[in-house]
Amino acid sequence: MDPHYRETRELSPKTDVYALGVVLLEMLCGRHQFDPDAPDGQKRLVLWAEKCIRERAPNSIVDLGLRGSLANDGLRIFLDITFRCLKDRSWKRPTLAEVVWRLESALTKQYTTYSSSSSVDDDIFKHFNQGA
Template identity: 40%
Template sequence: MSLWLTQKSDVYSLGVVLLEVLCGRSPIETKVDKHKQFLVTWFRNCYHDGNVDQTVDPALKGTIDPKRLKKFLEIALSCLNDQGKQRPMMSDVVEGLEYALNLQQRYKKNKGEIGLTKIEDHHGDFNDKFGKVLSMSASSSTSMATTTCSEEEQALVHGMFPELRNQRPR
């Protein structure tokens, strides 16, 4: 551990923030069971045990398709790799988040009736980028519409995260 702030440490921090949003709690909770005190450790353990459902904020359940929620959780998990070199680049995380958001919006638009079609993004295969970090679910690779972010969707993402408009290093 170098204790230097790097682009990869920023990716880790974003992973923690994503977990905070998806799990509806802060990174450290002192008034819970000892095994749940540290959000990242608790989430990793639940994910690897197949119990990730118990980590999700109850307020999110029912508002987002479980398969799409899993994508967001997998992106967060990929950001939290202990080895900085194994974490995705921030641009890949942004692309992955846009991809997952697009899937969710398509799901909501079609009321969950996307059908069994192959979903591809125009920047390359999302699963290839994050597959090195963790084993992605096969749902997106078995599911056939070409997805692109509309200007409205891009505006939504950039409105929520204005820092993403300027992708120059800081």
């Protein structure tokens, strides 16, 4: 649930952005946002994924079926926009228009710079750790 909504009970377009971030993360990880059967520390998808990013292990969150098929540039953009959508403070989240634009950019990178490498540049870590 959007942390801002949980605190204020006010809905806004940024509430939708947070929800979209959760859906994007579910797609990338191949998991539901809450899994009662997951090991401790992995039950809540957003918290687990954020921890993996902080620990510099972004590929550990990528669904096995997607690993090796995502271009590094596209994955970096996808991770960046997803985690920006999940910011606790709603004013730090992008607009829906920016999310669409960034996802289109990630898709373009996917088709123009495909790489089977499983590593991700440090840029996502730099951005994620700034104001996380």
